[in-house]
Amino acid sequence: MGPFDESVEQWSSYTERFEYFVLANSIKSEVMVPTFLTVMGGKTFNLLRSLVTPEKPGDRSYEEIVGTLKAHYSPKPLIIAERFRFHKRNQEEGESISQFVAVLKQLSEHCEFGHSLNDTIRDRLVCGMRSGTIQKRLLTEANLTLQKALEVSLSMEMANKDAQQLSTLTLVHKVSTNVRSKTVGGKPCYRCGRTGHHPEECWCKDLDCRSCGKKGHIERVCKNKEGPSSKNTEQRKSDFKKYKNKVHKLERTEEEQSDTPSEGEESLHVLSLSDDGQGYWVTPLLDGKAVRMQVDTGAAVSLVSEGVYRKKLHHLKPQPAKITLKTYTGEAVPVSGIVTVTVKLNKQKVKLPLYIVKGSQPALLGRTWLEKIKLNWQEINMVAKVGDINLQGILRKHAAVFKDELGRMKDITVKLTVKPNSKPKCFKARSVPYAIKPKVEAELDKLVKSGVLD
Template identity: 30%
Template sequence: MSPPLSTSGFDDAAAIPPNFLEFYDTKSKFKRWVQRLEGAFSLYNISPSKKNAYFLHYIGAELYDTLCDLVSPCKPESKTYDANVAALTNYLDPVPLEIAEYFAFHHRHQQEGETVKEYMAVLRRMAAGCNFGSFLETALRNQLVCGLSSQKIKDRLLETRDLKLQTAFDIAVGMEVSHIEGEKTKDVNALRMNMKKQWPTMNNSQSKNNHVQDSHSKICYRCGGDHSANKCTWINASCNYCHKIGHIKKACLKLKNNQKVNFVDTEDPEKDVVQYVSESETVYLVNNCLIDSNRDNDSSKFWVSVNFSNVKLRLELDTGSAVSVIGKDDYIKHLSEHTLLKTNVKLRTYSNHYLHVLGVIIVTASVGTEKRENLKLYVVEGARLPLLGREWIRAFTWANFRDCLASVHSIETGIVPLSLQSLLDKHSKLFQEEGLGEIK
């Protein structure tokens, strides 16, 4: 900044302070800088004869060179203050074309992130070059309503009769502030809800982990009971499976390893398996499938011999059962090499009793001459009658089941004809060859 002019020998009561900024700031207009300079002249009582000298000093070296070029061959000092201001004003702030300013004004809309107050200030600045005259307030009102980004605020303003500029501005600002505050409230409430959801989950997880740790610390490896192994009454017992001293068959690790079953000792039956099958939760109807002592001699049942990879089992053919089912005991005894997978399928008997489904195994099975892979066999709790349901029936051709049933029920092939013949003999008049039969 150039040093302020010395006021010695001047008649002015005071000089413009040295902190008055010289031009040129590209962010402000030259006209407005001149207005500030005029204010300083008035504040410090600068006489008209000294205005030109102060002006030439505070415009700075770069703008002074420009002014010299504009008034050449004359010197700026030989010109009046008003002449020099007019020369620089026409150069730096030329009068715009009115139609161009009018076009820009009517295409100015509220931008993203721009508040209503900021938008209104821009419209007033742009309207200055449009020469609206007495139509200024109406033009500003119209462009404010048309250019707002919020359709909700627009609709509110369009419903107002005899809408004035100030009224439109106040309504728009009020609705904007209300919307912003409402969004802040939503964010705060959402944050609180997330915190409420996270804390119980964390607390439940910690509590559950502590419970599992406590329960494991009390489980006796000798019998599986809820006490210390040192205090177990079976400390000197002999295992009926591995014949080692110090535990019973129920807690035998060798037995569990040989079974290869993914069971865990927990009270929650839904956690008895550790893997999952991709199935939606479905409820299937099955027969009660309870085991009785004479199941193999029950002539009312249809048995099918099914070959698995290394074992042959007899399953009851049950068209009333949607899926094939096997009990836990048979699974452990014959099919424990198959990994037990978790399933969301639920099984319900016709008596509306839900079976405890432990999981499902994926097997390869043969019926007659046909072999099928990736068949689902559902494992249920306890000693249950193995069922061959409709899911498997569809997988095989019916001819194989017919052959299997004929061989299994061969003893009945002689009984059925005899019963039929006795019926025909008893009612021979009904089945006579000629005419219609009759029965009394």
């Protein structure tokens, strides 16, 4: 029998173990108190001494010692608070019926339900379980007892697990490049929106939604996208108007969360907006016309602006494009159409699709062309700005702010507000340790020279 440790077990549990210890070792009642005082440990014994002083612990009976320490370690809780915790408890995610019932029994310890304990646990079990199917089954039972509710719930829970395992083994997995792929063998998972697995096996079941804050799904499939992370529509429109002439890099995405394109369309998402003039450039011949294009491995498609199309490719009739371009704020970038051009570059000649977009975006050579055309990367030139004129101008204009020396604030009056009727106090200056006096004096001299101190 080891000493009592309140971080390991409760006092009631320890006394119950001690009583079994007494029976197992045939300890007589005459030596029960000395034995108990011996095994409880020094920490608990000293606490008991302070609680019964000026008497000695050995002068008390076993029941008095247990009651005194119980009042200290386990004060009687408020019944209304314990019942509140009991009735607020519901079955949690991933918690089995058996675990749920065990928690309810533990919470009912100090509720004093009396003879209605089993009926109360039964009611909380039915009301708090997660499975609607099992709940409906229990509500149809006449003269439902706690034991019968447990038998029905456990059997249905086991049957559901077996059915899920069997259905998982028969799932058909399909690999598709279509962005709007159809479900194979059932509906998409309501937790992540993808197919090929059961929602109970989805890795998103333990994640919190960034939109509504609830656990068990992600923002892409959230049905209540009204959380703080969703952006105001008017603000998104203003952002698009601000940056619509700077659409630069595009990437194919399968995770559009709003403004889903119509059936048969693909969605392209703008990863970044950049108009800094830097990049790698090539000049292929498009139907015999030289067009300077920026090589962009982040762009899913190749595109030119309407201005380039009217100037060099107006003889080609554009066709409707089943594609949606989006900015990083989710706003659509208008696409005028798509044409098929003959591309000549590095002794290569291929017919490839080219998208025409509205605005003044730079011509981009995207991944669809890079899959068909091999580039000589050593000959690709990079155009970059030498220095930043605007930044240097700002630095020169405000040189006093950005200089290395400390600045000064002149002609400024500081007002200190103190509490009414406050009295000043004078304290003795703290002595500086002899070992650091030279360092302190050097720092003070430095502050005087820099003008911080006079």
